[in-house]
Amino acid sequence: MSLIETKGLQKVFRQAVKDPGLAGAIKHLFVQKYRDKHAVEGIDLTIEEGETVAYVGPNGAGKSTTIKMLSGVLVPSGGEIRVDGLVPYKQRMENAQRIGAVFGQRTQLWWDIPVRESLNLLKDIYQVPDYTFKQNLDMFTELLGMDQFLHLSARKLSLGQRMQADLAAALLHNPKIVYLDEPTIGLDVAVKHRIRDFIKEMNRTKGTTMLLTTHDLGDIEDLCERLIIIDHGRIIYDGKLQEVKDAFARERTIHTQLSSPIPDAEELFRDLPDIYVSRPDESAADANVMLSIRFDRFHCTASDIVKRLMNRAEVVDFRIDEPSIEEIIRRVYEGQLDSAALSESGKGIA
Numbered sequence: 391m392s393l394i395e396t397k398g399l400q401k402v403f404r405q406a407v408k409d410p411g412l413a414g415a416i417k418h419l420f421v422q423k424y425r426d427k428h429a430v431e432g433i434d435l436t437i438e439e440g441e442t443v444a445y446v447g448p449n450g451a452g453k454s455t456t457i458k459m460l461s462g463v464l465v466p467s468g469g470e471i472r473v474d475g476l477v478p479y480k481q482r483m484e485n486a487q488r489i490g491a492v493f494g495q496r497t498q499l500w501w502d503i504p505v506r507e508s509l510n511l512l513k514d515i516y517q518v519p520d521y522t523f524k525q526n527l528d529m530f531t532e533l534l535g536m537d538q539f540l541h542l543s544a545r546k547l548s549l550g551q552r553m554q555a556d557l558a559a560a561l562l563h564n565p566k567i568v569y570l571d572e573p574t575i576g577l578d579v580a581v582k583h584r585i586r587d588f589i590k591e592m593n594r595t596k597g598t599t600m601l602l603t604t605h606d607l608g609d610i611e612d613l614c615e616r617l618i619i620i621d622h623g624r625i626i627y628d629g630k631l632q633e634v635k636d637a638f639a640r641e642r643t644i645h646t647q648l649s650s651p652i653p654d655a656e657e658l659f660r661d662l663p664d665i666y667v668s669r670p671d672e673s674a675a676d677a678n679v680m681l682s683i684r685f686d687r688f689h690c691t692a693s694d695i696v697k698r699l700m701n702r703a704e705v706v707d708f709r710i711d712e713p714s715i716e717e718i719i720r721r722v723y724e725g726q727l728d729s730a731a732l733s734e735s736g737k738g739i740a
């Protein structure tokens with residue numbers, strides 16, 4: 391059995407519909423109107439032990455609602471859900487023992503007591519054995535540099551310190567699964583790296599399964615092999631990160647510097663479809679020695695392009711760029727790669 395399994399998972403919220411202004415608010419007291427918001431609409435999810443999965447989508451796509459159902463906070467409106475064999479909303483306590491959660495916007499630490507005391511309280515709540523507690527505390531302190539702030543109350547921590555303390559709190563009881571909701575939001579580059587390294591280390595050494603929602607695509611590139619994209623409550627892509635790149639990052643751009651100008655460079659590629667030649671600085675005297683050539687890698691190769699250029703001039707320098715995962719996901723969000731296109735690749739969900 392997989393660690394996380396959902397089938398046709400749904401959540402419908404009842405939202406009050408009010409007319410604008412005070413009159414609308416008063417009218418609502420006497421005549422209530424509601425509409426159903428289908429936040430999650432039939433999600434089938436299978437996650438195996440030890441996976442690190444990115445669960446991404448635009449604002450309001452249904453990511454947090456899914457995680458709240460997985461963690462037992464919300465009761466689904468339909469479908470089936472099992473986490474490590476448990477039904478989270480029915481077996482909340484048992485489920486809580488097996489999961490950890492980090493919400494970038496909130497903390498589970500006690501605001502006014504030192505972090506060390508918060509961790510001691512969590513030790514008692516989760517009944518963590520002394521030996522495990524000490525071992526984890528030592529390891530987390532070293533990996534996260536927590537000795538700098540263990541004595542401070544959560545109120546006095548910087549955002550980065552608080553996030554690191556929250557990660558320690560979430561992993562203290564050796565949960566099988568950790569839900570990470572925007573774990574690096576608002577953090578500087580150094581702290582982001584430290585947090586990502588910590589997450590990787592926990593996955594590697596303890597086999598902790600990680601389900602990560604984030605708008606920071608650096609998190610995804612760095613941490614996750616598998617990407618699930620959700621939109622309007624439905625999964626529109628579920629596959630390897632590399633596969634989504636291979637399928638949809640068809641174009642490449644070669645940036646070249648030539649020994650002498652080729653003013654009619656377009657002519658060199660006239661027989662190839664989908665080639666676009668540009669000059670980074672049209673007005674510069676040497677505009678024709680700096681060329682960028684965008685091509686579809688399904689139609690030709692970088693070496694074809696470079697060979698053709700070398701017939702006319704020496705290629706002094708060149709670099710090949712591919713679209714970033716950020717760009718690809720932006721296209722998915724903006725509907726440029728719709729679910730039909732994704733499913734054509736054989737990886738998407740029609």
Ligand SMILES: Nc1ncnc2c1ncn2[C@@H]1O[C@H](COP(=O)(O)OP(=O)(O)OP(=O)(O)O)[C@@H](O)[C@H]1O
Pocket residue numbers: 403404405427428429447448449450451452453454455456
């Ligand atoms: N308690 C609630 N009552 C009514 N509607 C809700 C409730 N919680 C969420 N929704 C609605 O359900 C939809 C999905 O919300 P959800 O928070 O799951 O999205 P999300 O993908 O996590 O978005 P974000 O990236 O902005 O956090 C949204 O339209 C939201 O307004």
